[in-house]
Amino acid sequence: MASNASNPPPEVSPSTVPMSVSTSSAPTMAASINLIQPDGPLTFQFTNVQDLFDVINRTSGDFLAVTNVYPHHFIQVRHEREKRRRKIRFRRYDSSSGILTIKLPTALHEALHMGIYMRYCAQLVRKEMSESWKDIGSTTFRDVQGYPGGEGDSTGDPWPECTAPSSWPTLVVDSGHSELLDDLRKDMRWWFEASNHEVKIVLLAKFDHQQDHVILEKWEEEITAPPGPITRNRASVQQQNSILQLVKRQTITITRDETTNPVSYNVNGALVLGFRLLFLRDPGPGEGDFILDIEALQRYANVVWAQLPISD
Template identity: 50%
Template sequence: MPTSTVRFTNMQDLFDAINSTTGDFLAVTGLSRHFTESACEREKRRRKFRVRRYNSTCQILFITILADLYEELHAWIFTTSCDQLVRSGRERSWRSIGLATRRVEQGHPGGDGGEGDPTGGPHPERGNKGAWPTLVIEAGHSESLGELHYDMRWWFSTSDHQVKIVLLAEYDHTRSVIILEMWEGEAQTHGTIQQTAALQPILQQSIAIAQNTTTNPVSYNVTRGALIPSFRLLLIQDPGPGEADFVFSVPDLEDYGAMVWRQV
């Protein structure tokens, strides 16, 4: 599905464009850094959209439309992560940060900023107002995987790698497949010194989920195994006795695929 692009004229025309967009992603060009963010904040509660990213240099606003397929792509992943925390007795060690906006310079309206899909981080380590999450999930189905890669790099670089894991979830309409990618910040060593500026995001896992309609009932094929986010990176500490990395098993991912396809 193609990405929709419109040029900004006024706030009402922008909201009309949001209402008429059939995909989950809208790029709005020609927006000065002084556009009416407060109006967007009021309207997005009513019209089911969110401001995904604002690039003040290019004057482009990226908007996500909150359709059922889009929501299904990310909601199960975050909910299942929270369930694993509960089962391990760690629910009070986690803070769901949600859709709070994070900026290149916090407290600087009109500058570069962005919202993730569900985000979260350890409590109390990331419990302060404005703290960066350790986990960000970004989803899309009309937004290309390349555009999601841009989002991923923005989170790592803008947070100065305080964000530790970015999970991407895309439904590819062309190939009828779900792509899950897990990216982590990785240190590039120069001599004996590792610098934050030298950190580069590394693709740790790429998983494909395809629907198999030749079986009765319909089944789901998961390629490249379970999804395993790092406990250490999510909670910024090593796992204790009886604790281990999070695991989204192949059967879990098959169930996830079934839920996503109900919304396609």
């Protein structure tokens, strides 16, 4: 959309422009956004709904942080998304800070999370368990106070163990390539806390443009108890005082090797999804953990790298 001379476009936060770019020489909002590097998050100060969607339409990355968004603004933005049928996701909206983080479903972003989730679902089919799993997709979830709320990338939970519409997923897969890994980890913490620990596994899939690799992190929670010798009375106290602590169970790094013909991918381990955490019950006969082996992750990587622009 061309900018109107009588209505100058909104400014992009200078902190989001690479150091090699002079913000004073950027003639328009569109030019500035086109110069944003793919591995740097973009920040925009909310002015009105039209300007926000103009920025969204010009953003090539998958992450946009919008500041100064009051609750009535958020309602307007949400209605406009429905009106335009835009498949953007509201990763998080926090009314107290006025920050709305938006995920834009680029081809790379979708390949990062769907490639993992769909391979898990394929195993459900092979094990004849597809009827025991409910895909939730990017449904909006909110904490007990309504805000902050959030939408995941790929989510699901067991059926019929979780039949209520308000049930939180047991599995969340979130991805990013413009969003920083630390920000993805903040999202991960939100899922566990806002769900009151109904979420059991959060998988993060991050493409690092600078390092040219994919990082997969699997996060869970475990019960910890105060240290000290265990007695019968102390065991009862420990059970009351035990707390849930975040644990990074796995970190898998995938790199591309262009010295081979054809190109190959190095994967340092298989991804294991625990049955009990996914289905909230013990495995029955013939049931067990779900494993995405190295070969499956190599095929996943081949699809992910295919979504990169030629220059990458």
